[in-house]
Amino acid sequence: KAGVTQTPRYLIKTRGQQVTLSCSPISGHRSVSWYQQTPGQGLQFLFEYFSETQRNKGNFPGRFSGRQFSNSRSEMNVSTLELGDSALYLCASSLAGNQPQHFGDGTRLSIL
Amino acid sequence: GENVEQHPSTLSVQEGDSAVIKCTYSDSASNYFPWYKQELGKRPQLIIDIRSNVGEKKDQRIAVTLNKTAKHFSLHITETQPEDSAVYFCAATSNTGNQFYFGTGTSLTVIP
Numbered sequence: 001k002a003g004v005t006q007t008p009r010y011l012i013k014t015r016g017q018q019v020t021l022s023c024s025p026i027s028g029h030r031s032v033s034w035y036q037q038t039p040g041q042g043l044q045f046l047f048e049y050f051s052e053t054q055r056n057k058g059n060f061p062g063r064f065s066g067r068q069f070s071n072s073r074s075e076m077n078v079s080t081l082e083l084g085d086s087a088l089y090l091c092a093s094s095l096a097g098n099q100p101q102h103f104g105d106g107t108r109l110s111i112l
Numbered sequence: 113g114e115n116v117e118q119h120p121s122t123l124s125v126q127e128g129d130s131a132v133i134k135c136t137y138s139d140s141a142s143n144y145f146p147w148y149k150q151e152l153g154k155r156p157q158l159i160i161d162i163r164s165n166v167g168e169k170k171d172q173r174i175a176v177t178l179n180k181t182a183k184h185f186s187l188h189i190t191e192t193q194p195e196d197s198a199v200y201f202c203a204a205t206s207n208t209g210n211q212f213y214f215g216t217g218t219s220l221t222v223i224p
Contacts, residue, residue, distance in 0.1 A: 033212065042216040043156070043201065056211040090155070097209030098144040098163075103155040 001027060004093050004104035012110045018079040021107045025072050025093030032074040033101060034066060037088040046089075049074055050096070078109075086111045114139040116204050118215025125192050126223050133200055133218045136184040141207035145185050147176060148201045150217075156201060160187070192222045 005024040013019055025032050034046040045058035049068035068074045072093075078085055088108050092101035115138040125131050137145075146161035162169045162176045162185065169176050173192075178185040189196055202215040 031210070035214075040216075043214040045211060045213070048210055050210070055208075056206070092212075098205050099209075100146060100158050100161060101212060102158065103148075105155050 004091060004102055006089075006091050006104035006107050008107060009105065010108050010110075012112060013081050014112050015081055015083060017081050018077065019081060019109060021076045021078075021089055021091075021109075023074045023076070023091030023093075023104060025074070025091075026102055029093035029095055029102075030072050031094045031096055031099075031101075032068055032072065033092045033094075034074070034076050035090045035092065036060075037090055037106070038086075043090065046076065081111050083111050085109060114142055114204055114206055114211075114213040116202060116213045116215045118202050118218060120218060121216065122219045122221075124221045124223060127192060127194060129192055131187075131189045131192055131196070131220055131222075133187045133202070133220070134184060135186070135202035135204075135215050136182075137204040137213075138183065139204070139207060140180075140183065142204040144205040144209060145176070145178060146203050146212075147187050148203070148214075149198045150201065151198045159200075189220075192220075194222050194224050196220060197222045 007022045031050045033048040035043040048056040052068045063079045066076045088106045090106045092103045094101045118135045143164035148156035149159045150156040175188040199217045203212045
């Protein structure tokens with residue numbers, strides 16, 4: 001069974017631009033969560049989707065948004081990029097709530 | 113919402129010794145507690161998990177204990193090996209099970 005796939009692996013953008021990250025969950029997994037990981041900050045929760053519905057959202061500004069498609073693939077969008085958005089963005093999928101989450105390799109976003 | 117605290121932030125042990133990492137949580141409704149290992153430059157990997165109806169779970173050299181009354185859970189690694197060196201994250205789920213709250217991580221170094 002294929003694992004969680006995130007694309008692209010690396011991105012370099014400049015301030016003010018926008019970016020879209022993609023996540024393909026494990027087949028059969030309907031829950032997709034997104035996290036921001038920075039040194040010393042651990043894993044900060046962005047949002048969680050299940051069957052195309054956002055069920056939970058973390059404490060991030062409205063510049064961070066996401067969506068989930070009918071095949072459970074998910075995208076995350078960040079608009080008006082800031083230097084502080086430089087981070088590793090991880091996606092994790094699970095069958096449902098209270099089930100193990102499996103992570104992708106992440107997208108490393110660098111803002112110049 | 114849930115708040116998960118993890119200690120220590122760094123831990124160094126001699127090869128063959130035991131390592132213990134502790135986490136506390138705030139929401140008594142949390143009922144699923146996974147532990148993840150993240151090696152440098154790699155994705156977090158689930159290594160063990162425990163549910164609130166169980167007090168202890170073991171898998172070879174790794175064990176997790178849960179004290180629901182005190183709202184804390186711990187990861188125990190025995191007979192540590194250099195390949196155990198990594199950052200370890202604990203997590204607890206929200207009362208709905210849809211959101212994972214992560215600790216800030218423990219950087220474990222096993223000295224040969």
